Amino acid sequence: MKRIIFKLLLFINYTLLIIYIGLEINIQMPCSISKIVSLFLSSLMLIDATYVSSCNIRDNKAISLFCGLLALDGWYMLLSVSDNAAADIVFYALSPVIWCIFINFILMFLFQGSGYKFKKAANLCLTGTCICSLVGILISDNVFALLYDIQFLLSWLCFVFVVAYHRKRTAFVLKAEWKSILSSLVVIIILFIAYCLTTMGIKGNLSNFGVYIPALLFSMSIHSIILKEHHSFPLSAIFSRFQLMLILLFGVAVCALITMTLGISWLSFLLMLDAMFVFIYVCNIILDFNLRQGRGNMVMESKYNAALAQLQQEERIYLEFSNFLHDNILQDLLSIKNMMHKSARPDIQKIITETLDSMNIYIREQMQNYHPVLLSKLTIKENYQNLLAYIAQLFPERHVGIVFNCPDSLFLVPPYDIFIYRLMKELVTNVYKHSTGEKAWITLTQDNGMIVLCVKDNGSADTDSLTSVDSSKHRGLALSTDRVHSMDGTVSITQNFLHGICVCISLPMKGDASYQYFISR
DSSP, X not given: OHHHHHHHHHHHHHHHHHHHHHHHHHHSOSOOHHHHHHHHHHHHHHHHHHHHXXXXXXXXXXXXXXXXXXXXXXXXXXXXXXXXXXXXHHHHHHHHHHHHHHHHHHHHHHHTTOOOTTHHHHHHHHHHHHHHHHHHHHHOHHHHHHHHHHHHHHHHHHHHHHHHHTHHXXXXXXXXXXXXXXXXXXXXXXXXXXXXXXXXXXTTTTTTHHHHHHHHHHHHHHHHHHTSSOOOOGGGGTSOHHHHHHHHHHHHHHHHHHHHHHTOOHHHHHHHHHHHHHHHHHHHHHHHHHHHTTOOSSOOOOHHHHHHHXXXXXXXXXXXXXXXXXXXXXXXXXXXXXXXXXXXXXXXHHHHHHHHHHHHHHHHHHHHHHSOOOOTTSOHHHHHHHHHHHHHHHOTTOOOEEEEXXXXXXXXXXXXXXXXXXXXXXXXXXXHHHOOOSEEEEEEEEETTEEEEEEEEOOSOOTHXXXXXXXXXXXXHHXXXXXXXXXXXEEEEEEOSSSSEEEEEEEEOOHHHHHHHHHHO
């Protein structure tokens, strides 16, 4: 339902923009070069927003926020050249809102929705200064200008501080996505030079380009990153890419023919193109709904259809697992509770209580095994510290002193954070189960894209007990080793100093894979 509502809001927004463009064209003819550029770029932003929204099959929050930001940018560019007093008020209100959402989106995309240090302080600073700027509009233009300047300065300083503090993560992202950013920058520079050469001598040809260039660079860079794997939309499940291009070219040709036949301006041609893309977006919404409901009879094999089938298969697995928990676990728990209230014998009550406790532990273990939960409000280190505390609670009879060495600024991008979580759980659990030692040392670092996890203990076992015996006796460690090797990592098992075992895992963290996972989840 949320997916449909969001797409309908985009459709309504696009329709209102077309109506506004039509009014602007009729009221102010001929239009200045700056107004023509703003009309073209705002239309381009809205077309891109509807296209990206159509490709967002998994309803990823980052992609949805990006679409909303594109829609706001489209209105901002359109209203930047308006002479209407009411439009000026909306334009002033959009400025602090867009700046706040823009910084929040960049930070969310940089940290992939996970927690990071100073996150609460950054959100408070960005939101607070945005609200103050909006309040300033109600007071006077001078107060708004002052508060907006303060917001711009504080938001920028906040962003620079967070990026500088987490500079290793920033460097990792730039290293992973430098091709997308550089290619977008080159395209923008070429288009800007071509525009300057063709409009040389026209008054006002460079108006508001301080707004246009950063917005275009941002949108093109993020667009190329998030659509690496998601460039298929509902209509591609019926038509091939060649057929879609023919349909699009035919629509453009019809709009151009109508423009020349009626002798109307080329801005009206742009308006008809916007209307055509609105129609295509509506078709995508309807077809997406039908495909999800299983009503498509003539569906070609496509990436969109394959992704949709995979999503439906995952939902069936989730449903089966949910039914298992409800029928096999929760019903038993309720029955046992009812029996405990009816029974007056203390020994029976004790048995029932112990059974409940063991089932509770079993359910929590299975939940963590299927999908570990990393709280986004906590840093990676804090999540792993919670894991170590949880493992210690599972073995109350064992008193193992855990020393966890991990930098506070450590960052692991998905899915590596979950993978390291599973590896750490397996290795530390082995210490509690099989080691005779009383201490364990855990070291986790990430430097230059290389993750290193080392777990040591001071038990009496030696390396031969892990490397020479049958792997079926250490199935968890064997599976973990295979997974690490499949991800181009290495596992070394050596003798710890004096006595004990040291298991050290080295794993490269690849940026492209992490952002594909972030967008796909």
